[in-house]
Amino acid sequence: MTDQPPSLPDGCLLGRIWRPDAKGPSVVTLRGDRLIDITSAAAPLVRDICEMDDPAAYVRSAEGEDLGEAAAILSADPEDPATPHLLAPCDLQAIKACGVTFASSMVERVIEEQAAGDPARAEDIRARVGTAIGKSLRDIRAGSEEAAQVKSALIAEGLWSQYLEVGIGPDAEVFTKAPVLSSVGSGARVGLHPISKWNNPEPEVVLTVASSGRIVGATLGNDVNLRDVEGRSALLLGKAKDNNASCAIGPMIRLFDEGFSLDDVRTAELTLTVHGPEGYVLNGTSRMSEISRDPADLVAQTLGRHHQYPDGIMLFLGTLFAPTDDRDVPGEGFTHKIGDVVTISAPGLGALRNRVDLATDCPEWTFGLRALMGNLAARGLL
Known part of the structure; x- marks a missing residue:
């Protein structure tokens, strides 16, 4: 779907792929240049691993099936159900997002x-x-x-x-970005509601948080935004943010360990590039060092005694990036065109790459919670 496969960082990685032979998703990690399926009855879900005392230690030691070279799966068409391909790296976690954090x-x-x-x-x-x-x-x-x-x-x-x-002010804006299991992964198309004429990507760090509130890892996200819709009224936030294929997360979760921690997130610098079909190029950055609220505070404002998430959360931390350079009409700034390729990258987290289309033209979301539970049960994993 995109011109290049997503790049993966070093470190302890946790993700998901679609397995045609199982007609469902599997939990994977990267060992060398090989993808290893570590799905088991003890931990059939990414959620299960993130709830462990030491997710990184489990992932490193878990037995699994060698699925082959990672590059082949990462470059596969995510819209072909007959081919193993990358999915968003989360499953049962609620998808939450923080707004206006910079x-x-x-x-x-x-x-x-x-x-x-x-x-x-x-x-x-x-x-x-x-x-x-x-x-x-x-x-x-x-x-x-x-x-x-x-x-x-x-x-x-x-x-x-x-x-x-x-x-x-003292209180953060926290909203639900997307339903559970609806996020797309790197390589998939991301969707714009067809009513929007002014929109943009939002490159963000996404924290992986266990139900206890413990932050266990991080990845990248594109909080696709409809500026004209939200600009008409903040009460239209749901319409501006939550549409078919409007949430991209990936490529994989980098779990916290001795080599990567929340302090690395606090100093991360995200790079965004948009390549347009007409040859247009937009470059931008989002420096986490300039965030107005600490990531740990954002987690505490989202999850705690006031609100529980039994399966944990994926928390978008917001972005510094807000494009103002004119693309076509002087004074009207940037907006997407169909066919834009958006790449969000950061040292230590890899690269998330997606092509822009209308939400109504992206593949419909059909594999929900009932389908996942039925699939895992049929495979003897529940």
Whole structure:
């Protein structure tokens, strides 16, 4: 589906592939250049491994079946059910996402709202915001005195927005990005709702969190966003975020161990590249060091005594990236075109690569929880 297979990092990796012979998914890890199926009755799901005391130790020692060279499976067409191919690396985890976690990107959310989803109005509003607050958002921490001063400056300019509260106030915005099992993996198409005319990719780190709240690993995600839909009303967030194939996660989860930890996530730098069918190229970055809320705090605000997730969560941490460069029409900034190839990469996490299409043209999501449970039971794994 994409021009290149996804790249995998070094480290202890956990993922999922589709196995045609089993007519369902299997849990895999990478050993050398080989993919190993470690699915077992003791741990038939990624969720089960993530609930263990030491997921990385289990994955390293688990017996399994050698499926062959990883490159062949990683480059396979994810829309061909007759061919083994990569899936999103999560299964029963709830897919949650944090919004407006970078104060700099918060400004773009304010602009979306003030422009009422009209990209032609955004440039003028962007200039007003820049005049009001300058560079005061760099390194700001949500809930701090400095954050309160920025909020006051924006309100004084008539630019009040609910995004100010979640962007620099004490409470994070956390929403459900996608239903369980609906995420697509690297190599698959990602979908835009056909009503949208102003949209963009959102490159993010995605934490893998056990039901206890313990963070056990991380991977990459594309929180595909419809800027015009959300800009018309924040109450349309569900329509802007949750559509067929609108959530990409992968390529695999890198489990925390002695060589990779949450501190590596805190300093990660994500690179995004969009290659358009007309030859257009967009490059961007998202530096986790500039996040306004610590990842551990975002987990604590999502999962705890106030809200339990028995199968754990995959938590998108938000993005610094908000494209403003014009693609076609001066003053209207960036929007996707059908056929764009989006690559999100970071040292230590590999690369997630997907091609953009309409959600109505992407393969329908049909393999849900009932299908998964039935498949595992038929294979003697439940």
